[in-house]
Amino acid sequence: MVELRRDPIRNGWIIINTNRIVDYNSNETTHKHIDEKNCPFCYGNEYMTPFPIVAHNKMGHPATDKKWDIRVIPNKSPVLAIEGELKRSPEGMFDVMTGIGANEVIIETSDHNKHLYSFTNEEFVNVIKVLQGRIKDLKNDIRLEYILPFKNYGYKAGEVICHSNTQLIALPIIPKIVKEEMENSKKYYEIKERCLFCDIMSQEIKDKKRIICENNNFIAFTPFASITPFEVWILPKEHAEDFRNINDRKVYELSQISIEIFKKLYKALNDPAYNMVMHIFPLKQNFIPYYHWHIEIVPKILQTTGFELGTGIKVNPILPEEAAKFLRGIE
Numbered sequence: 001m002v003e004l005r006r007d008p009i010r011n012g013w014i015i016i017n018t019n020r021i022v023d024y025n026s027n028e029t030t031h032k033h034i035d036e037k038n039c040p041f042c043y044g045n046e047y048m049t050p051f052p053i054v055a056h057n058k059m060g061h062p063a064t065d066k067k068w069d070i071r072v073i074p075n076k077s078p079v080l081a082i083e084g085e086l087k088r089s090p091e092g093m094f095d096v097m098t099g100i101g102a103n104e105v106i107i108e109t110s111d112h113n114k115h116l117y118s119f120t121n122e123e124f125v126n127v128i129k130v131l132q133g134r135i136k137d138l139k140n141d142i143r144l145e146y147i148l149p150f151k152n153y154g155y156k157a158g159e160v161i162c163h164s165n166t167q168l169i170a171l172p173i174i175p176k177i178v179k180e181e182m183e184n185s186k187k188y189y190e191i192k193e194r195c196l197f198c199d200i201m202s203q204e205i206k207d208k209k210r211i212i213c214e215n216n217n218f219i220a221f222t223p224f225a226s227i228t229p230f231e232v233w234i235l236p237k238e239h240a241e242d243f244r245n246i247n248d249r250k251v252y253e254l255s256q257i258s259i260e261i262f263k264k265l266y267k268a269l270n271d272p273a274y275n276m277v278m279h280i281f282p283l284k285q286n287f288i289p290y291y292h293w294h295i296e297i298v299p300k301i302l303q304t305t306g307f308e309l310g311t312g313i314k315v316n317p318i319l320p321e322e323a324a325k326f327l328r329g330i331e
Contacts, residue, residue, distance in 0.1 A: 007225035014225040015315045036112040041163035043110040050074045071107045078103035086143040102170040117262040124255035144170045154273025156300040189290035197292030209321045222320035229318040234295040264330040273300040
């Protein structure tokens with residue numbers, strides 16, 4: 001079966017071609033091995049990293065370097081630097097901006113061999129709360145416009161250190177993909193006076209074919225126009241909520257559904273490499289009637305081909321409906 005599906009959020013086309021044969025369980029080793037003695041993120045090796053911005057214990061309280069469970073540190077090789085003045089200038093016909101921003105690493109556990117699929121709800125809740133705190137703090141920097149939290153899991157996904165961590169990068173601009181999502185959502189809202197993301201959720205709940213799991217406040221599903229096999233999105237059911245301010249109950253439910261998805265992917269795909277990104281509101285906006293924060297998880301199963309590079313059109317060899325059905329069956 002071959003068909004083209006349009007992504008209403010990014011306004012682009014995806015090719016679903018189930019004639020392509022892919023072995024999803026033939027992954028090479030997910031991680032490049034590094035032992036605990038040489039891991040800069042492990043307990044006892046704090047001297048190998050920059051001084052922490054914050055450190056918490058299991059109870060979510062501030063902790064010293066001797067009794068920490070979560071540490072947030074500046075990236076040793078940051079994509080953007082926090083020091084300096086934000087300046088924009090022309091260079092002939094081109095535009096230049098100083099590389100101002102922030103790049104932080106949330107070391108999610110002191111246990112070298114623990115990954116998100118094996119976290120307890122309480123451990124994951126602490127990670128979410130630390131992330132909320134870092135976003136709120138960086139929001140006070142008037143030079144910054146957007147923060148992207150993301151995770152690279154496995155070397156195929158760009159992981160450098162195989163110790164569970166999430167990064168965030170704060171930028172002086174709103175990224176192109178987020179802008180496109182917001183612009184397409186705004187056009188939809190102007191015509192229908194409804195949120196595009198909310199309508200997609202309503203359709204998914206009605207169809208039930210692509211839903212993997214849900215709880216009172218969150219839903220996880222494979223997008224209609226998934227760019228890769230087993231792509232998963234997690235959305236809050238409540239439109240008005242800002243990730244920075246969701247309450248303890250919703251943080252707990254976000255933790256529950258996230259761990260469930262990571263467990264399913266781990267079991268179904270033999271511990272695949274993946275990228276996880278969170279698209280939140282721009283820092284200078286607390287509520288947007290046409291936009292909806294969400295999490296995207298993209299397993300790194302396929303290599304990019306010349307066709308995809310040349311056209312920007314991804315080719316997915318599995319129906320999202322079949323991927324969702326398979327993941328639903330994983331306990």
